[in-house]
């Protein structure tokens with residue numbers, strides 16, 4: 001009988017911090033099931049799954065991808081392991097949703113994408129910010145000419161360890177943690193700078209000019225980074241990311257005839273304020289419960305049920321292009337990771 005992915009049975013590689021947030025949002029969905037977890041420690045997998053009604057816990061990632069009833073694998077390990085774990089799942093014939101940043105660099109991303117294309121198995125970068133209804137609406141408005149011709153995007157995403165923000169999860173306090181660890185490809189750019197780059201590229205495509213400055217911290221990763229992207233159509237992106245200061249969390253798309261403000265926080269957008277020249281501002285709200293990972297999971301289900309091998313919201317070409325940009329920014333700021 002053909003699999004209609006109802007429910008879509010998720011298998012999670014690396015049940016850590018982000019996997020828990022994903023599972024909290026996805027487990028209440030009626031046609032999704034947090035079905036299995038692969039951990040280096042089976043007991044940890046069992047404890048993780050208990051919260052979601054139990055499931056198949058495995059003491060290795062290999063066993064997880066071999067489970068015939070896992071429909072889709074969510075790769076939720078730190079990004080230096082994304083290539084290995086995405087390849088593991090794809091080679092087992094499993095569709096893959098791979099957390100951002102997709103990999104450490106373009107060369108790794110190309111290997112993963114090549115495998116998916118060769119085997120015809122679904123693969124998507126977990127750039128969840130693109131899946132929110134308000135963000136999809138912003139994209140539609142921009143394309144429809146609501147603010148004239150979009151010419152510039154200004155966006156920031158930075159936070160300081162210890163700061164309290166309305167996105168409590170950003171309250172990172174561990175200076176010895178993943179974010180500051182050069183061996184785990186840490187730094188602001190790879191952790192949250194990828195969001196602002198992805199946002200600019202969502203509106204303007206692949207940049208043809210890339211400039212950046214950064215302050216590297218004592219552990220060798222970028223902690224305070226400014227980026228300017230130029231696009232073939234003459235559009236410009238002014239972007240910032242930081243681990244030293246909490247930024248305003250603003251994203252504004254500026255057009256020849258108005259602007260769209262995306263908030264709040266823009267990468268989990270709920271509200272748009274659309275300013276059209278000569279008119280009162282319009283507020284568009286797309287409220288939702290939970291953290292928002294449900295939209296990404298529902299989108300993956302839609303793609304799988306439609307027989308797609310990649311997502312129209314973030315194509316594999318776009319993922320490669322974003323990785324190319326991240327490589328170029330890192331070349332500009334002199335940030336090379338030990339595994340490269």
Ligand SMILES: NC(=O)c1ccc[n+]([C@@H]2O[C@H](COP(=O)([O-])OP(=O)(O)OC[C@H]3O[C@@H](n4cnc5c(N)ncnc54)[C@H](OP(=O)(O)O)[C@@H]3O)[C@@H](O)[C@H]2O)c1
Pocket residue numbers: 013014015016017018019038039040041044045076077078079081099100101126128178190191
């Ligand atoms: N979309 C978002 O909003 C968002 C937010 C935060 C992070 N992320 C992304 O999600 C990924 C994971 O981040 P996280 O904060 O969840 O990471 P984490 O909790 O530090 O690690 C996730 C899991 O990866 C597994 N793992 C395998 N090899 C590992 C190694 N050598 N060192 C550490 N862990 C290893 C561990 O699972 P086992 O021990 O059980 O095998 C661990 O629990 C990153 O790529 C990050 O950029 C996305």
